[in-house]
Amino acid sequence: MTELIAELQELETNLEPADYLKQSATVKDRFNRLKQRPITLEISNLTKKFETPKGTITALNNINFSVYRREFVCVIGPSGCGKSTLIRTLAGLETQTSGQVMLNGKEVAGPGPDRGMVFQGYTLFPWLTVKRNVMFGLECSGHGTSASEEQAMQWIEMVGLGKFADSYPYQLSGGMKQRVAIARALANQPKILLMDEPFGALDAQTRAKMQSYLMDIWQNIDITIFFITHDLDEAIYLADRILVLKPHPGEVQEIIEVPVPQPRSPEQMLSPEFLATKKRLEELIHPPCASQSSGDHLDVVKMVNKNDEVPSVF
Ligand SMILES: Nc1ncnc2c1ncn2[C@@H]1O[C@H](COP(=O)(O)OP(=O)(O)OP(=O)(O)O)[C@@H](O)[C@H]1O
Numbered sequence: 340m341t342e343l344i345a346e347l348q349e350l351e352t353n354l355e356p357a358d359y360l361k362q363s364a365t366v367k368d369r370f371n372r373l374k375q376r377p378i379t380l381e382i383s384n385l386t387k388k389f390e391t392p393k394g395t396i397t398a399l400n401n402i403n404f405s406v407y408r409r410e411f412v413c414v415i416g417p418s419g420c421g422k423s424t425l426i427r428t429l430a431g432l433e434t435q436t437s438g439q440v441m442l443n444g445k446e447v448a449g450p451g452p453d454r455g456m457v458f459q460g461y462t463l464f465p466w467l468t469v470k471r472n473v474m475f476g477l478e479c480s481g482h483g484t485s486a487s488e489e490q491a492m493q494w495i496e497m498v499g500l501g502k503f504a505d506s507y508p509y510q511l512s513g514g515m516k517q518r519v520a521i522a523r524a525l526a527n528q529p530k531i532l533l534m535d536e537p538f539g540a541l542d543a544q545t546r547a548k549m550q551s552y553l554m555d556i557w558q559n560i561d562i563t564i565f566f567i568t569h570d571l572d573e574a575i576y577l578a579d580r581i582l583v584l585k586p587h588p589g590e591v592q593e594i595i596e597v598p599v600p601q602p603r604s605p606e607q608m609l610s611p612e613f614l615a616t617k618k619r620l621e622e623l624i625h626p627p628c629a630s631q632s633s634g635d636h637l638d639v640v641k642m643v644n645k646n647d648e649v650p651s652v653f
Pocket residue numbers: 389390391396397398416417418419420421422423424425587
């Protein structure tokens with residue numbers, strides 16, 4: 340009888356929807372340790388306004404956020420909320436209107452080799468081989484040719500493209516190009532990797548592979564990652580914490596400590612804590628729209644004649 344009661348209690352617990360704020364002892368302990376690490380990136384009161392002929396556009400409003408060393412942070416937010424503006428400001432490609440960005444205690448005032456960038460679009464030099472693309476930054480920062488070549492090859496091997504060192508970008512798939520872009524960004528040994536939807540143009544299968552590659556790299560080298568994505572699964576799968584921005588103008592909406600234990604594996608995507616986090620992100624990013632909740636429907640747009648009878652699709 341007692342066994343039956345215990346079984347029923349367990350069943351009841353399993354049926355309760357998981358809470359994304361509830362962390363297992365292991366996850367809680369990991370976050371406690373993570374927050375004791377040094378702060379790599381500190382964003383304080385960051386505001387960015389663009390002056391345009393049509394007036395002032397506030398892209399970012401008073402952002403405050405810190406990233407710990409070797410942390411993996413994902414940023415999620417609706418289109419136009421300022422994610423790219425934020426990462427470009429961290430890279431030193433945009434100047435903030437007010438506020439401050441500190442990297443390892445030094446103020447960011449322009450681009451620098453302490454930050455590596457990977458964008459969605461393929462940004463390799465098409466006229467250079469894979470090896471030459473990766474060597475480029477090293478040579479620019481004063482390394483000799485043979486030292487640059489040696490280091491470049493290490494990073495190319497790290498992303499699994501040793502056999503393609505002498506290939507040109509047009510001979511590579513989209514996923515391979517992004518692996519070269521990651522190798523090139525890491526070759527300068529930055530403190531932080533800034534990634535703006537780096538896998539956004541890849542098909543779902545390649546994207547999943549790239550996520551695993553990136554996780555392996557992150558686990559094996561001393562790098563902090565700040566990663567923008569539109570994909571909720573990608574954010575939960577990769578991140579220690581997710582910074583959720585409000586719709587335009589970008590402000591911090593919520594900072595989520597992902598309750599899914601590390602190291603991650605694709606099977607965890609069906610775990611209660613993964614699904615609970617996804618539900619929370621969906622609530623934040625895609626709140627029910629007014630016309631749907633009130634049951635309103637738009638009229639079907641007629642393509643030919645106003646008097647045509649348009650059959651229902653249902
Ligand atoms: N150079 C610029 N001049 C004027 N306005 C700009 C400039 N760059 C961005 N903006 C504006 O700032 C806001 C934020 O743009 P941003 O590209 O950062 O958004 P985003 O979150 O990256 O969008 P998406 O998810 O579509 O990539 C938008 O309203 C955009 O029009």
